[in-house]
Amino acid sequence: MNFNDYTLARSNSQSALQPEVELKFAHLLINQAVDAAFCVGENAQFVYVNDAACRITEYSREELLTMTLHDIDVDFSLHNWSESKSQNYLTFKSRYRKKGGGIFLVEISMTRVEYQGKELSCVFARDKSDEVVEMSMQRWVDELRDAKSHLQQEVSKLKAKEGELETSLSIIRSTLESTANAIVAVNFEGDILSFNQRFVDMWQIPESLMLSKKCPRCKAFFESQLKDPETFSRMIWEVSSQSDFESYDILELKDGRVFAHYSKPQLLDEKIIGRVWSIWDITESKKTEEALRLNAARFQTLAETTDASTFLIQGMRLCYVNPAVELLTGYTRKELLNGFDLRRLIKSKKRRHVRNQGEATNFEYQEMNILTKNGTERWLACTVAMLDGVLDFGGNPVELIAGIDITDYKYAESELNQALEQAKQLSELRARFLSMVCHQFRTPLNTVSFSNSLLKRHMDEWTQEEIQPLFDHIQTAVEQLSQMLDDILFFAKAEAAKINFQPKPVEIVQFCNDLVAQMQMNSSQNPINFISQVDCLTAYVDKKLLESVLKNLLDNAIKYSQSHSVIDLELCSENGKVIFQVKDRGIGISLADQQQLFEPFYRGSNIDHIPGTGLGLSIVKTLIDLHGGQIAMESEVGVGTTFTVMLPLLK
Secondary structure (H helix, E strand, O other): OOHHHHHHHHHHOOOOOHHHHHHHHHHHHHHOOOOEEEEEOHHHEEEEEOHHHHHHHOOOHHHHOOOEHHHOEOOHHHOOHHHHOOOOEEEEEEEEEOOOOOEEEEEEEEEEEEEOOEEEEEEEEEEOHHHHHHHHHHHHHHHHHHHHHHHHHHHHHHHHHHHHHHHHHHHHHHHHHHOOOEEEEEEOOOEEEEEOHHHHHHHOOOHHHHHHOEHHHHHHHHHHHEOOHHHHHHHHHOOOOOOOOOEEEEEEEOOOOEEEEEEEEEEEOOEEEEEEEEEEEOHHHHHHHHHHHHHHHHHHHHHHHOOOEEEEEEOOEEEEEOHHHHHHHOOOHHHHHOOOOHHHOEEEEEEOOOOOOOOOOOEEEEEEEEEOOOOOEEEEEEEEEEEOOOOOOOOOOEEEEEEEEOHHHHHHHHHHHHHHHHHHHHHHHHHHHHHHHHHHOHHHHHHHHHHHHHHHHHOOOOOHHHHHHHHHHHHHHHHHHHHHHHHHHHHHHHHOOOOOOOOEEEEHHHHHHHHHHHHHHHOOOOOEEEEEOOOOOEEEEOHHHHHHHHHHHHHHHHHOOOOOOOEEEEEEEEOOEEEEEEEEOOOOOOHHHHOOOOOOOOOOOOOOOOOOOOOHHHHHHHHHHHOOOEEEEEEEOOOEEEEEEEEEOOO
8 A cells, every 4th residue: 555545545434444554554653763662551550662672682572572671671670660650741761771781871762652441651762872881980979979978078077176185195194294193004015105204203203214114124223222122122113914903102212202102004995904003202291191190109008097088079079088078977888989979978068268369279168068878967177279280180280178077166156146145136035125114113203203202292191082992093003013023023933944844634624714814803804705615624724824824914904905995815625635725806016026926025116105025925825835835926917916826735
């Protein structure tokens, strides 16, 4: 069929064979193409290949149609075929592998088409083998460029590390040179690896020896400087390379100096390659140590032979006591030095000022109160000093206490103070007594004197009715003087402990009724209201002394209350005690006066001109103490006062 026939057929009718003819022409045309052409379906399976594709891959058509694209595409994994599906047209380069194994470069033009409901990729591949070398060269250039950049980065890092290392080495060198110790590092081949200037200065090593850095040549020099070269050789030169222990040794030089040597192994990758020595001069320390040892021996000799109690205290711990302390306290040295609580021994300490004591002294005087093992108290006069470096106790300061027993002196001082206090109190009592006598006796004596003078002058002129009041005034004044004298004599007996105390069973309710009746007969100004919570109550008391107590309290209640003001006497029993309460509604007692009211010759500040000796309450307190009882008081100025007396029912 020629072309004219094809044209004629096309123009005359649309034959059913037309698509088949077109496919044949397309097949002839694509097989004549120079470039490889093929179609791939899903999973890159070949569905069509032209003759050029077979030629460049060296595979037959039948072979290719059983293969997939990634069987020949070396760079198949580099191209994202799944993403390329969204693009209808795509160009790129890739490397294909021939059947014989050769690799060649192709330029790919890919188009997406849809045929009979399936997606196909139509590919044209042009051989670009001449560009493979170019691509390889470019890749090598890129790789070299990347390698160069990476190398430059590594060089920069190395330079930075080199700078850091140099800084560290500089710091190490500065540290070694600034330390007060001599430092030297030696390997086991006999070479000196490193040393500082202090090492050269301490040993005074000649420069020629140090420049050689050979230990064997230095060995003879070192041994010539030492008192005991054998120890030096054994401890330093003969140390095994496998020895991982640390060592410490003391070396004495012939010139009197003393060096301390400390050594530890030098490790490299967990392997011992040598030893590092640190050396320092302890000559002065040894001298100080000897001096301390000598001082300690002298101190112990003195402390053991003295009668003064000597303690050494570190914080709250006793670290030394002498025999005098054992004798004083009753504790053994073993008890005191083994965890003894110092607070059990020392009760109190008080600093004592000593005249003419210099300000620059490093000790002070103290008075110390201690408690012995048997519970008795003793007093010590002590000197206390801080021993800082004088005696060796681990470098910590120690307090030295040396004391002498002044217990007898303290008792004598206490008795003297008591005597002085009693003398002072007696002096004050004497002064109060004289003041009271002068004041309280003057008023009734003036009354007697004035009345007597009027009687002398008008005895013959006045009638009996006119004279009688003067006699009454004299009688009252005499009774006041008599009562005051009785109070003074009774107080003197109480102070001298000459009061006869004879307790006997007394029916208290009847006793109180009789006392109230008697006092109402003598004084009708103020009624006394007796209130008893019991009908019958017997107590062991001294009836005469109890009468004096209650009468004194009732007299005071009447004296310091207004006329016709009721006085209450209440009686009750509670907890084995008989309780009396005397209540008035009088002038009351201020708080300041309440503190001293039971002292002899003391009177309240608000009594005005009411007569009295100031002995009544003092006598009451004394008589209640004889009964083994107590007295209490509650009072408010302008309201009244209540006295409560509590006495035991039995002896």
